[in-house]
Every structure is written in C-alpha cells, then in structure tokens.
Amino acid sequence: KAKGAGLGFLFYGPEMNALIAETLILENRLRQALERDEFVLYYQPKTNGASGRVTGLEALIRWNDPEGGVVQPGVFIPILEETGMILEVGAWAIRKALADMQKWRIEGIDPPRVAVNVSAIQLQQKDFVDSVRLAIKACNGEAPSVDLEITESMLMTDLDDNILRLSEIRGLGLDIAIDDFGTGYSSLGYLSKLPVNALKIDKSFIDTMAATPESMTIVSTIISLAHSLGLKVIAEGVEKEEQAKFLRLFRCNELQGYLISQPLPPDEVVGYLRDSLAS
Numbered sequence: 292k293a294k295g296a297g298l299g300f301l302f303y304g305p306e307m308n309a310l311i312a313e314t315l316i317l318e319n320r321l322r323q324a325l326e327r328d329e330f331v332l333y334y335q336p337k338t339n340g341a342s343g344r345v346t347g348l349e350a351l352i353r354w355n356d357p358e359g360g361v362v363q364p365g366v367f368i369p370i371l372e373e374t375g376m377i378l379e380v381g382a383w384a385i386r387k388a389l390a391d392m393q394k395w396r397i398e399g400i401d402p403p404r405v406a407v408n409v410s411a412i413q414l415q416q417k418d419f420v421d422s423v424r425l426a427i428k429a430c431n432g433e434a435p436s437v438d439l440e441i442t443e444s445m446l447m448t449d450l451d452d453n454i455l456r457l458s459e460i461r462g463l464g465l466d467i468a469i470d471d472f473g474t475g476y477s478s479l480g481y482l483s484k485l486p487v488n489a490l491k492i493d494k495s496f497i498d499t500m501a502a503t504p505e506s507m508t509i510v511s512t513i514i515s516l517a518h519s520l521g522l523k524v525i526a527e528g529v530e531k532e533e534q535a536k537f538l539r540l541f542r543c544n545e546l547q548g549y550l551i552s553q554p555l556p557p558d559e560v561v562g563y564l565r566d567s568l569a570s
C-alpha cells in the first residue's frame with residue numbers, strides 16, 4: 292500500500308511511482324534476507340537497579356544487508372508488518388534467541404533470560420501460542436528462558452483474546468513485559484487484569500525526566516503503580532548517570548540503555564557476560 296494513495300492525484304506522479312518501486316524492491320530483498328539467513332539478533336543488557344548486575348538481555352533484530360551494511364529495524368519492521376512477513380521473521384527471532392543461548396552455554400556461559408520483541412500481528416494469530424510452544428520444543432525442550440515484550444498500544448485491542456493468549460504463554464514459563472509503557476492508553480482497570488510480569492517505561496519519559504518535573508512525576512508514578520500491582524519495572528533508554536540516580540531512588544527494578552551498554556552483536560555477548568561476572 293502506498294502512503295497517501297487515498298489522497299488522489301495530488302501525490303501521484305513520477306515521485307510516487309519511484310517510492311512504490313523502491314518499497315517493492317526492499318520487500319523482495321527482505322524476503323531474500325530471510326531465505327539467505329541475513330537477519331541477526333543484537334543483544335542489549337538490562338541490569339538490576341540496586342546491584343548493577345546483568346539480569347537479562349533484549350534481542351533486537353538487525354539486517355546484515357550484503358550491499359548496505361547493518362540495517363536498523365525501524366527501516367524494515369514496518370514493511371515486514373505490512374506484508375505479513377513479520378510472522379515468519381518473528382517466529383525466526385524466538386528460535387534464534389533460543390539457539391544463541393544454547394551456543395553461549397556451549398561456550399561456557401550460563402546466559403540470563405532473553406527478551407524477544409513481539410509484534411501486534413503475531414499476537415493476533417490464533418496459532419501464536421502453538422508457534423511459541425514449537426520453538427521451545429525444537430530447542431531440546433530445555434527450560435524456556437525467553438521472555439516476550441509487547442507494546443502497550445496494541446495490547447488493549449482484542450483484550451479478552453490477549454488475556455487468554457498471554458496466560459497460556461506464561462503457562463509455558465515465559466514472562467511478559469508491556470513495552471513502551473505510558474505511550475498507549477491502558478486504563479488502570481485493564482492493567483490489573485492483564486497477565487503480565489513487568490512494565491517497560493518508554494524512553495520518552497526517561498529522556499525528559501531530569502529536565503521536566505512532569506516526566507519525573509510520571510516516572511515515579513508508573514514505578515509505584517507497577518509495584519502496587521506486583522509488577523517489575525524496567526526503564527529503557529537510560530543514557531545519563533543522573534537519570535539512573537533518580538531511577539534507583541524510585542526503586543526502579545531494572546535499567547537498560549546506552550549508559551549501561553549499546554546493543555551488542557551476538558559474538559560480543561559471551562565476552563560481555565564474562566567481564567560482567569568477573570567485576
């Protein structure tokens with residue numbers, strides 16, 4: 292679908308044609324990327340707010356484009372979602388995370404839990420829970436130490452279906468975090484009904500908290516709200532020591548962001564975990 296296609300002739304012309312052609316080319320190259328195994332997962336550590344110890348890793352997809360280098364997900368996730376390819380790539384990501392963990396274990400490191408991002412479109416599939424069950428089974432049936440991150444904005448649509456699916460997933464031993472929390476429209480009543488384990492405070496609040504009293508209040512309120520509902524809180528996009536200081540003061544459970552580490556390519560994870568265990 293072309294952006295602005297509904298706006299009539301105004302946007303039609305050579306430029307529009309070029310845009311459509313470019314999108315089609317990218318779409319085909321993404322299909323090839325999956326076949327040629329060009330997607331990779333990078334891993335960003337999360338640390339305990341109080342102790343600074345590594346508590347988990349978030350898997351973030353990249354495309355190793357042989358022609359253009361490493362491509363960030365912001366460029367291609369929307370296309371994967373529009374074309375439905377996200378279903379295959381999403382299933383791949385869960386399998387890949389489990390496979391990477393197995394590899395690290397062989398290299399002598401017992402990895403912490405790994406969180407995988409899940410798109411709205413995946414969760415909406417009737418067979419989503421089965422696909423997660425299969426991925427776990429395919430990995431020697433070992434204890435699932437993979438968690439899922441799902442953005443807040445989509446959780447509230449088809450709420451009853453989502454509650455059922457999320458409980459089944461938790462029944463498999465996975466934890467669930469609501470991603471980008473604070474940017475969607477969850478009502479407090481719904482929040483208490485959702486079978487989730489953690490809230491991830493959106494980076495936009497962390498960015499502005501030190502300079503804007505309102506953001507500071509929102510951050511501290513989300514943390515107390517989560518704790519009173521028995522949920523864990525993770526702050527994303529922590530870049531400055533000052534932000535970390537306030538988050539620790541508010542008893543935020545886990546911190547994640549460039550201050551701690553950038554997302555690491557898979558071959559740097561074992562070294563990072565070794566160093567962090569040693570210190």
Ligand code: C2E
Pocket residue numbers: 335350351352363364365368381384407408409410440470471527528529530547548549550554
């Ligand atoms: P997200 O889940 O909210 O992930 C956090 C994003 O913020 C990541 O961008 C991460 O690299 C970046 N980030 C982390 N710490 C900092 C920081 O301190 N400062 C700044 N400026 N940025 C920071 P990335 O890797 O480009 O991913 C963007 C989005 O793409 C993710 O947002 C997620 O929604 C989506 N995504 C990534 N991997 C997957 C995947 O496997 N499946 C799906 N469905 N979506 C994915």
Ligand code: CA
Pocket residue numbers: 349408440470
């Ligand atoms: Ca995420």
Ligand code: CA
Pocket residue numbers: 470471491493527
């Ligand atoms: Ca997020």
Ligand code: CA
Pocket residue numbers: 471493494527
């Ligand atoms: Ca975010």
